[in-house]
Amino acid sequence: MRLGRALLLVSAILAAASSARAETTLKGAIEQGSLVIGRTEPGAKVALDGKALPVSAGGLFAIGFDRDHGPRATLAVTAPGGKTETMELVVAPRDWNIQRIEGIAPALVTPPPEAMARIRREIALKAASRPVDTDEEWFAGTFIWPAKGTISGVFGSQRVYNGQPKNPHYGVDVAAPTGAAIVAPADGIVRLAEPDMYFEGGLVFIDHGQGVISMMMHMSRIDVKQGEHVRQGQPIGAVGKTGRATGPHLHWGMVWRDARVDPSLLVKGVAARGAVPGTAVGGD
Numbered sequence: 001m002r003l004g005r006a007l008l009l010v011s012a013i014l015a016a017a018s019s020a021r022a023e024t025t026l027k028g029a030i031e032q033g034s035l036v037i038g039r040t041e042p043g044a045k046v047a048l049d050g051k052a053l054p055v056s057a058g059g060l061f062a063i064g065f066d067r068d069h070g071p072r073a074t075l076a077v078t079a080p081g082g083k084t085e086t087m088e089l090v091v092a093p094r095d096w097n098i099q100r101i102e103g104i105a106p107a108l109v110t111p112p113p114e115a116m117a118r119i120r121r122e123i124a125l126k127a128a129s130r131p132v133d134t135d136e137e138w139f140a141g142t143f144i145w146p147a148k149g150t151i152s153g154v155f156g157s158q159r160v161y162n163g164q165p166k167n168p169h170y171g172v173d174v175a176a177p178t179g180a181a182i183v184a185p186a187d188g189i190v191r192l193a194e195p196d197m198y199f200e201g202g203l204v205f206i207d208h209g210q211g212v213i214s215m216m217m218h219m220s221r222i223d224v225k226q227g228e229h230v231r232q233g234q235p236i237g238a239v240g241k242t243g244r245a246t247g248p249h250l251h252w253g254m255v256w257r258d259a260r261v262d263p264s265l266l267v268k269g270v271a272a273r274g275a276v277p278g279t280a281v282g283g284d
């Protein structure tokens with residue numbers, strides 16, 4: 001009898017101890033350009049490098065590492081009413097190739113002064129179309145390719161346009177004919193649907209929650225509206241070569257808050273890395 005009560009007391013103490021520590025798991029490789037899905041106790045608080053992040057009602061959160069992220073990051077998880085545990089993460093470096101693209105209209109490589117007002121207006125519009133603290137958890141599911149075709153450009157390549165070194169390539173290019181269908185790679189809310197952006201041409205943002213946003217560029221047709229909830233696999237428009245593009249293709253970019261991440265890492269079962277020729281067919 002006394003022993004029974006003592007065991008009960010011990011298990012009560014263990015239960016109290018475990019509720020003060022949030023069980024946290026991370027899914028996905030921790031490397032430059034990766035999006036990692038975390039799961040913790042509902043109600044826990046999460047911060048990456050001291051910056052508080054949203055956690056869904058179900059305890060899911062996203063963390064992303066920019067192409068140029070340094071070798072370390074610190075993840076802090078505070079259990080509801082409990083202690084803070086910190087995890088030191090090692091962010092693996094990746095190798096980036098160099099991709100040379102010729103034949104881009106000179107005005108698109110170095111915009112003329114008269115285009116600057118328009119470009120600044122579009123930068124502001126894009127920045128205002130990227131909410132970061134939404135509570136949805138669609139980012140945590142499996143993604144599908146938004147278009148069928150050949151991968152003609154990978155994430156992270158150093159781009160050289162008409163011989164001039166420019167920004168790295170922040171996305172994956174799928175070469176396909178003009179008019180080929182583009183579908184939503186995962187559920188989300190359409191935050192931007194603009195047919196004629198200077199660099200991106202037809203541009204759609206799909207918000208998958210917590211600042212994870214797909215950016216579909218160079219579209220010839222857009223079939224969705226801002227604010228619309230799209231389901232994975234739902235057609236959203238068509239491939240084109242609008243904006244800064246040398247041939248018809250879909251550019252699929254992705255951000256997590258301010259970090260540029262590689263969407264191809266989220267598509268299950270497809271090795272988009274390394275198996276791709278260095279020559280562009282329909283660049284940017």
Ligand SMILES: [Zn+2]
Nearest residue numbers: 171173251284
């Ligand atoms: Zn591209």
